[in-house]
Amino acid sequence: MFVSRSSERAIERAGPSGEDTSRFPGSYYAASLGAAIAAPALGGDAITDFCVIGGGFTGLGAALALARRGRSVRLVEMGPIGWGASGRNGGQVHVGWQQDQPWFEQRLGTDRARALWQAALDARAHLDSLIALADDACDYRAGLIHADHKADHVAATHAHVAMMRETYGYDSLTPLSRDALRAMVGSPDYHGGSFDARGGHLHPLKLAQAMARAAQDAGAVLHAHTPCTGLEPARDGWRVKTPHGTITTGQVLDATGAYARALVPQSDAHVLPINNYIATTAPLDPALATSLIRNDAAVSDSRFVVYYFRMTPDHRLLFGGGESYGYRMPRDIAAFVRPHLARIFPQLADVPISHAWGGSLAISPNRLPFAIEPRPGLHAVNGFSGVGVVLAPWLGDAVGRAMAGEANNAYDLVRRLPSPRFPGGPWLRWPTQALAMRFMALRDRF
């Protein structure tokens, strides 16, 4: 058994984070989705070649890749499809990894650094192909502003832009002076930054649902409201236990993100779940909305605990800010986010908040994702560290192709990335890392 009896009971009741898995959280995304796809819960035993645990971008990417290759694949998700981080994130489309190119060059050499940059561009192009699956293009809007909250960060940002243009030929990036940035973002908090024309923002729950629909159309069988309560080796593969049936499968993928709890301990050791919070305002007067962000771009800042924000199509400000460590979320999330929002936009200090929600993201020690196969036929992909909108569907696709026996560069590149574990094991990694993160977050204030 890979999961203890007590965690088994907890997962059956409410999901490992203690949240209600019977429906989406009360997010703006759930409210603006329309009808969710039908994906009936598993109601008996089944046999399949491949089984994916987790219906977020990673799991859906893998299921879609396998189904498109004519493989028999089932996916189990403990909530509705897209219930986890994939259906509740900021929707910000970042090009690249959580480490910059000089970081890769110094540790892995120039050739691998270049290959990783090309992979980041491939991942971004892959996202375009997924956005195109939805009639409304998942509300995609182009443009991402990086905003520096300290004046002495700006020179480094501009040097980075110059290096990416000259060394990597990436001319979608442009530097922003203090005046140029303030002409785009109506906040006194920022001193300059950069603009990435290949970045952008989208409705992430629409993206997850579009991927799920495409996977079903290609022949994948998706089971929402079906928690995996245990995973056991079987004679020719694995048994995936759920409350109302067992799936016997040749290969299994753990794509449970930050919601993973003791299913595959070898994977858990590489990630730390962190809670992050988002609020949307009531629809704003269009002129006020335009004064906050003038070119409809997404904005993400230089704080350790990043503030990120953008407009929705109906002129709400969708603002992400504030983190907590541990399983519990604040009782009043709107009150938790409001001071962060007011710090950036004092003019919105008393604005009505229509929706507020939290989600868990999985960070890894070096902030890079990993793909491991701890036992034959048992795969795990995780650790996107806050930039999974572009990378998770792409890496899910890569691992799906690899499970189908198709060699691919994307999978090999990620398999070869350094993938340290958090010190302290499953329990001690929490207090030590949380302390370190709180210290870093404190530095944002000075």
Ligand SMILES: Cc1cc2nc3c(=O)[nH]c(=O)nc-3n(C[C@H](O)[C@H](O)[C@H](O)COP(=O)(O)OP(=O)(O)OC[C@H]3O[C@@H](n4cnc5c(N)ncnc54)[C@H](O)[C@@H]3O)c2cc1C
């Ligand atoms: C608040 C927030 C804001 C973010 N903002 C951004 C952003 O703006 N841009 C960006 O690039 N990234 C962002 N991220 C990160 C991004 O959302 C993730 O990296 C990405 O969604 C990870 O996808 P995933 O499929 O690996 O995990 P998830 O989407 O979390 O999927 C895992 C799924 O597994 C399911 N599951 C867990 N355990 C079980 C089980 N035992 N049985 C069955 N199912 C199970 C869960 O219900 C969940 O749906 C944000 C994350 C959060 C939480």
